[in-house]
Amino acid sequence: MPDANFRVRATSESAARVLVKARNFTMIVDEPPNLGGEDKGANPVEYVLAALAGCLNVVGHLVADEMGFKINRLEIDVYGPLNPARLFGKSYEDRAGYKEITAEMKVDTDADEETLEEWAKSVEDRCPVSDNLGNPTPVRVLAKEFEKV
Numbered sequence: 001m002p003d004a005n006f007r008v009r010a011t012s013e014s015a016a017r018v019l020v021k022a023r024n025f026t027m028i029v030d031e032p033p034n035l036g037g038e039d040k041g042a043n044p045v046e047y048v049l050a051a052l053a054g055c056l057n058v059v060g061h062l063v064a065d066e067m068g069f070k071i072n073r074l075e076i077d078v079y080g081p082l083n084p085a086r087l088f089g090k091s092y093e094d095r096a097g098y099k100e101i102t103a104e105m106k107v108d109t110d111a112d113e114e115t116l117e118e119w120a121k122s123v124e125d126r127c128p129v130s131d132n133l134g135n136p137t138p139v140r141v142l143a144k145e146f147e148k149v
Contacts, residue, residue: 017041048133049078049101055129056103063122069115073108101133 010020010029016037017030029044031037042050053076064071080101085091105123107116124130 069111075106
């Protein structure tokens with residue numbers, strides 16, 4: 001199967017807020033006031049958690065269908081600790097990102113406990129966002145100037 005390519009484009013609206021375009025959708029990424037923003041949208045690290053929840057939802061339903069059981073209801077609670085000291089240049093002892101992320105999936109289904117354990121392992125293994133968060137993914141940040149006209 002060939003690679004699927006995804007892209008977002010962002011335009012800064014302030015030091016704390018950016019408008020992000022993904023296909024035909026616009027997302028506002030902002031910080032709460034205590035971090036210099038106006039609270040007009042989730043912040044970047046909240047979007048990371050939201051991305052994981054969204055991916056687990058899609059893969060969870062896909063895997064349940066393959067395993068032959070129905071999900072009547074699925075709630076996903078995603079959380080984790082993050083020390084902002086590195087972000088603000090105060091300390092380099094902790095990493096800049098989450099120390100760990102936990103995703104709790106509460107499932108209403110008729111599947112038994114053993115099936116749900118197998119399902120959860122498969123969902124975590126097949127979720128692209130979980131894979132990106134759990135494994136090193138090369139990231140290159142490049143600076144380019146606007147073309148002068």
